Amino acid sequence: MSSPANVACLQSINFSLLKSGEASEISRLLQACQINGFFYLNLEDDAHGFLLDLAKALALLMGFYDEPLDIKLRSYKGEGMAGYKPIGTHAGLVEGKGDGYENFRVPKDDLFADTTTFPKQIYENKELFVRLVTTAHSIMTVILSALSDSLGVSGPDRFENKHRLHAPARAELQFLKYAKQTVNGPNVGFGKHTDIGTLNLLLFDDWGLQVLCPEHGSWEYVQPKKHQAVVNVGDTLHALSHQQLRSVVHRVKPVKENQDRCRFSTGYFLRAENQTLIRDSNGEQRTALQYYERKFKVYQEPHEVQKLTSIITGGMEKMSNVIQGDQTS
Ligand SMILES: O=C(O)CCC(=O)C(=O)O
Ligand SMILES: [Fe+2]
Numbered sequence: 001m002s003s004p005a006n007v008a009c010l011q012s013i014n015f016s017l018l019k020s021g022e023a024s025e026i027s028r029l030l031q032a033c034q035i036n037g038f039f040y041l042n043l044e045d046d047a048h049g050f051l052l053d054l055a056k057a058l059a060l061l062m063g064f065y066d067e068p069l070d071i072k073l074r075s076y077k078g079e080g081m082a083g084y085k086p087i088g089t090h091a092g093l094v095e096g097k098g099d100g101y102e103n104f105r106v107p108k109d110d111l112f113a114d115t116t117t118f119p120k121q122i123y124e125n126k127e128l129f130v131r132l133v134t135t136a137h138s139i140m141t142v143i144l145s146a147l148s149d150s151l152g153v154s155g156p157d158r159f160e161n162k163h164r165l166h167a168p169a170r171a172e173l174q175f176l177k178y179a180k181q182t183v184n185g186p187n188v189g190f191g192k193h194t195d196i197g198t199l200n201l202l203l204f205d206d207w208g209l210q211v212l213c214p215e216h217g218s219w220e221y222v223q224p225k226k227h228q229a230v231v232n233v234g235d236t237l238h239a240l241s242h243q244q245l246r247s248v249v250h251r252v253k254p255v256k257e258n259q260d261r262c263r264f265s266t267g268y269f270l271r272a273e274n275q276t277l278i279r280d281s282n283g284e285q286r287t288a289l290q291y292y293e294r295k296f297k298v299y300q301e302p303h304e305v306q307k308l309t310s311i312i313t314g315g316m317e318k319m320s321n322v323i324q325g326d327q328t329s
Contacts, residue, residue: 003221003223004207004221004255006218006219006220006221007220007221007222007223008036008038008210008211008213008220008221008222008223009220010032010036010038010039010040010222010230011028011031011032011036011039011040012039012040012041012042012225012228013025013028013029013032013039013040013041013042013231014042014045015041015042015043015045015046015047015139015142016045016046018142018143018146019046019142021146026146026149026150027150029143029146029147029150030146030147030150030151033147033233033237033245033246034244034245034246035214035215035246036211036213036214036246036248037211037214037232037233037245037246037247037248038211038222038230038231038232038233038248038250039230039231039232040225040228040229040230040231041139041143041201041228041229041230041231042227042228043139043227043228043229044227044228047135047139048227049135050132050135050136050139051203051227053128053131053132053135054132054203054266056125056128057125057128057129057132057173057175057266058175058264058266060121060122060125060128061104061121061175061177061266062177062264063121064084064104064119064121064122065102065177069086071119072084072086072102073086074119075104075117075118075119079296080293080296080297082105082106082107082110082172083104083105083117084102084103084104084119085102085103085104085105086102087099087100087101087102087179087187088100088186088187090191091191092187092188092189092190092191093183093188093189093190093191093192093251093252093253093254094183094188094189097185097186097187097188098186098187098188099187099188099189099190099191100178100179100181100185100187100188100189100190100252100254101176101177101178101179101189101190101252102176102177102179103174103175103176103177104174104175105172105173105174106118106122106129106133106172106173106174106175107170107171107172108133108137108165108169108171108172108173109168109169109171111126111129111130111133112130112166129173132173132268133171133173133268134165136173136201136268136270137163137165137171137268137270138165139201139268140163140198140199140201140268140270141160141163143199143231144158144159144160144163144198144199145158145159145160147159147237147241147245148160151241151244153241159198159237159240159241162240162272162273162276163198163270163272163273164273167273167274168273168274169271169272169273169274169288170197170271170274170288170289170292171197171268171269171270171271172268172269172271173266173267173268173269174265174266174267174268174269175264175266176190176264176265176266177262177263177264178190178208178252178254178262178263178264178265179262180259180260180261180262181208181254181255181258181259181261181262181263182254182259183253183254188254189208189251189252189253189254190251190252191251192212192249192250192251193249193250193251194234194235194238194247194248194249194250195232195234195235195247195269196234196235196236196271196291196292196295196296197234197235197236197237197269197270197271197272197292198233198234198236198237198240198270198271198272199231199232199233199234199237199270200231200232200234200267200268200269200270201229201230201231201267201268201270202229202230202231202232202265202266202267203229203230203265203266203267204224204230204263204264204265204266205224205263205264206224206255206258206261206263206264207221207223207224207255207257207258208221208252208253208254208255208258208263208265209221209222209230209250209251209252209265210222210250210251210252210253211248211249211250212248212249212250212251214246214248219251219253221255222250229267232247232248232250233245233246233247233248234247234271235247235280235291235295236271236272236276236278236288236291239278239279239280240272240276240278252265271288271292272288273288274287274288274289275287275288275289276288278291
């Protein structure tokens, strides 16, 4: 489709330059995290295998989504829990309507444990999913280490030291499937929010994701780009960096031209080790695990209850010019 009029202007950071410690790329990364909180990560040169693995995993999940609902519901363990999430269980984009996506969340720790509770599409291909998590985690570690260096964070406080691969944490792979995109259905898009975790890495082929531009206070679409992941800072990294890195409000809004097909969005959601202490935007201190559980509870609340707390947007909304209550413009 042609580009929507309002497209976010995000920096593209080259992963292989970052990995080799190129100072100018590290400095561009820092700026992108400070100003926009969202950036493209070009994985073309270095992580081609990772992109292929992600596509294979998505194809397996598409097979799962094609199963009858009663089979899928065997993997539904309740709201906020890992596994399958049916459509419409959270407050969505439009006031009074539910969300427009199914999701499957595959926790890092469950992949490393010897669990058999996955559906066959994952269980029979566990090596692929373990490889995906391990590679995604190592990509995130390169980014965190560059950010620790840039901000002069040392010793145990270094961001990567709070995200060790085998330490218990709620990091996970996610496979979101948005139903055919229309703003008129009963369940629409993904409501405005910030992400609770540290960093997210997402890949998608279709328009839909919008960021609330911190500079302009307006909603801007994030252009899908081949071989480039979209990475964003979450509330945890905002807090761990003493508010120097920006967790930005975003949402998913259907695009008219794409109403004939589903939209898929896959990625790795990096979250801090469970016992990491985090001070939120209200100055309250909790562990990463408590903070995560609290935010997932609020996701399920209706819009009128969500409005009573700033946790859904990480307290970030008041830092930009968004019109309160605006859901669709
Ligand atoms: O589907 C997308 O592009 C974004 C999803 C998202 O914001 C999330 O899962 O937190
Ligand atoms: Fe998000």
